[in-house]
């Protein structure tokens with residue numbers, strides 16, 4: 231079996247071989263997913279088939295009873311009581327067998343459904359972690375959340391319920407064919423005709439293309455609204471500060487309006503479908519009753535005629551109900567197939583690929599060789615960047631906002647790949663290293679650090695999952711965060727975000743540094759925080775960073791130029807180019823762009839100090 235490891239979870243073969251996923255779409259793809267747990271699903275379908283057959287046994291018993299009553303009528307006292315008893319047992323047995331098979335079918339279908347769901351979620355999460363960062367900017371996190379929460383979940387409904395219902399609905403006409411020959415073929419044909427006319431009428435009144443389009447519009451609008459709502463909630467501080475409301479926040483307002491415009495015609499089309507079908511199936515009597523009367527006029531054997539007629543009047547609605555299930559299941563399947571297409575769209579996004587080689591770097595020097603990069607193939611963000619960051623030394627990147635500093639940093643852990651040129655670590659092109667190896671080599675600390683809603687201990691341990699509690703505590707101490715952690719209600723076991731465990735920006739920053747210390751990767755990419763809440767925090771963070779940077783190859787995006795006086799090399803980046811480089815004093819002596827930045831930095835500091843005085 232093809233085992234895949236994801237964060238320590240061993241999973242079975244993939245639910246989605248991607249090559250096949252590319253070929254199959256819609257219902258075919260949905261069936262492929264349903265058959266992921268093939269043995270389980272096929273048994274569930276077989277059980278559904280048997281349970282449907284059993285569900286008609288009581289009708290057979292009723293037919294026998296009707297026949298017996300009609301036979302002796304009006305001398306009811308002549309009824310064959312023992313036969314009537316047997317028919318009653320037959321009816322009860324039918325109900326019980328139906329129930330047993332149905333229960334087994336539902337249970338197995340649920341096992342299959344949750345198996346598929348589990349694998350699909352694991353595959354999906356594993357896949358998105360391998361996608362370039364740009365994908366997340368393009369899609370929005372709301373869309374991914376919607377897919378993970380709702381679209382994937384909706385498949386459960388199809389596998390656990392609709393598929394077995396479909397088997398049952400396809401079995402029903404077969405049984406009817408048997409009944410046609412077993413009871414009275416004339417009534418059977420009339421009932422069959424009625425059903426065919428009902429379905430033809432349904433087909434003529436429904437415009438499938440239009441329904442599909444309405445459904446697609448609805449799904450897209452729903453996702454867009456999810457994205458906009460997520461954005462609104464994430465930016466709630468800005469929304470409040472600038473007195474925005476849900477109405478004045480155009481992105482959300484427009485998305486809600488678009489959703490309203492899509493959901494109403496979609497819901498109406500669904501309701502229209504139900505109403506049409508219910509009416510048409512009831513209209514089956516319009517065929518059955520006249521045919522019944524016609525047969526009655528030409529029959530010689532009234533007793534047999536009456537029992538058959540009564541039987542069909544009872545039997546036909548049962549078939550109609552099962553066929554209704556088929557229509558619902560088909561409509562639902564079309565809906566869910568649309569969801570699957572959206573899931574597959576994400577699954578088909580190209581992952582960041584390595585070259586297939588598994589080279590190990592010799593040392594930890596970083597080299598950019600003629601690197602060119604653009605986010606959108608239109609605007610060149612990096613232009614022929616070349617530099618070397620020496621092993622165990624600090625290389626600082628400075629420059630005006632928007633010059634490309636963060637972009638350079640983000641290419642090292644392959645958040646994006648360069649359009650041209652190459653990046654080497656220890657003499658090896660990073661594309662020739664396994665992604666896991668590259669991640670072992672590089673740690674990053676950003677300005678915006680994210681803590682998960684789990685214990686502080688686990689948040690730090692995310693740096694290295696096998697770190698011991700002692701190692702985590704030592705890292706926290708080095709990152710100057712042990713003092714405040716120990717004062718939390720449950721110390722290291724306090725859940726971040728829970729009551730009493732709200733942390734300041736500076737504290738979060740230090741936990742992120744502790745995380746990087748635990749990871750202890752030889753290369754560190756650091757985006758220095760621009761703002762500090764207070765001098766003490768700034769001092770503590772600086773001390774934490776000094777610990778972290780010991781004996782590491784550091785690439786540091788520096789906003790406070792005072793911190794890079796001792797840097798081994800400083801790169802001045804403007805408009806995607808390195809326009810100056812050298813040591814601090816060398817650059818000042820040049821009296822160029824860095825000199826200007828330094829002057830501006832000092833002037834801003836004097837201004838800040840005056841402001842505080």
Ligand SMILES: Nc1ncnc2c1ncn2[C@@H]1O[C@H](COP(=O)(O)OP(=O)(O)OP(=O)(O)O)[C@@H](O)[C@H]1O
Nearest residue numbers: 367605606611629630631632633634635636637638
């Ligand atoms: N995800 C993105 N998609 C498209 N363009 C982007 C993206 N991120 C950055 N850019 C653009 O790339 C250019 C370089 O941005 P980058 O963030 O690398 O600059 P920076 O020097 O780090 O700026 P700052 O000091 O303000 O953080 C800018 O023009 C920016 O608008």
